[in-house]
Amino acid sequence: MNRLKKLTPTALFFIASIAGIVGFFVFAFFNNNVSTFDWLIMQHNGDYTLADYFYHIFYGRDLKTVYNAYDVDPCFPPLSYLLYHYMFVINPVDNMERLKDVINYQYYLFIYLVFSSVLVALFSFSVQIFNENSSKPWKSTRSMLLTVVAIFSAPFGASALERGNAVFIVLILLMFAMAFKDSENKVLRELALILIAVAANFKLYPAIFGLLYLKEKRYKEAIRLMIYGVALFIVPFVFFDGLRSVKDYLIILKLMQGRSNEQATTIRGLVTSAFEMAKGMDYKWIGHTVGKVVENIYLVITLIAFWVSKNKWKEMFLLVSPMVVYVSSAYRYTAIYFFIALMIFLLMQNENNDGKFEVIDYVYAFLFAMIFTVPVWAFAFELENAMYLFVYIMIIVITVDTFICLRKDK
Secondary structure, rough: HHHHHHHHHHHHHHHHHHHHHHHHHHHHHHOOOOOOOOHHHHHHHHHHHHHHHHHHHHHHHHHHHOEOOOOOOOOOHHHHHHHHHHHHHHOOOOOOOOOHHHHHHHHHHHHHHHHHHHHHHHHHHHHHHHHHHOOOOHHHHHHHHHHHHHHOOOOOOHHHHHHHHOHHHHHHHHHHHHHHOOOHHHOOOOOOHHHHHHHHHOOOHHHHHHHHHHHOOOOHHHHOOOOHHHHHHHHHHHOHHHHHHHHHHHHHHHHHHHOOOOOOOOOHHHHHHHHHHHHHHHHHHHHHHHHHHHHHHHHHHOOOOHOOOOHHHHHHHHHHHHHHHHOOOOHHHHHHHHHHHHHHHHHHHOOOOOOOOOHHHHHHHHHHHHOOOOOOHHOOOOHHHHHHHHHHHHHHHHHHHHHHHHHHHH
């Protein structure tokens, strides 16, 4: 009984998350079948492994032709394609005409291996810096354990890294930014603004972090953040095809928002797939239209909850959630953005001086664990459905909890 009393929400998170990860590899050993990893890897085959890395090097090979109205896949802001163009320039492929020319060129895999190793090291460092900047830091061994757990989880290892998507770069930038945001050092606070601006110019939706500064009435910083963001968006177009590239990119963004993604990874996709399952393929676009309405209702409610929330980690979770489930073309790798909220949650649990935890703390710890693990217990089901079941439960619970707490405070 005494041991159970010592089970903190943090301990529950680690136990549940590690159990899923270890359980998967034990199951893989005994199952002894390729179906184990077919289930784990998104889209259930190896054809798309590192696709987002290879594709964007292919698109970025010639900055003059990156954007055009006929291909919506090169959808990243221009700053990101300067990086991909650099990767092509240091290791050019002769007569690159097809995507296969990139995939089959062995040194791009080597570059990805080195690049990812650096990113993992920076991610681990961001976890440590985030921890050290808290009022009651934990031991460095826990930071290392948290890093390992995250990397082996489905959103990180089996999605962001496996897909080679830039979300991992963006998460690291935002982790450092949130670690520096409230620093007593003016240089670090300004660096936080720049890092958010850079993140927003790799993936546009981190621009939502500007709301954090507005909520805290840090208006001067919010204005500087906007200036940094706009400058980093416009200036790189100098290296592209000028105003034509700007126009084409805006068209691409409009077309991207019109996409229908019949997966549980987005609210629109969830509604669309529900209509398909209930009514058949003929109702797909009806579901798509209804999904647009539902996702915007969700967005309004979530942002109101974010604005009124007085809890730091819940505030962050609500702020980040549109980056995960609102963007119409999002896949499960976007779930790694919830890691920022997880960091704040764990640190707040560590700062609990009386050691008395509410039942809801354990509920949140378990829900976080179900997001950041490999849900081997759901092997018979689609992995996205299993993982996003807990994502949506957590969004609903946090939103309701926020409004209940607001009412109690009154």
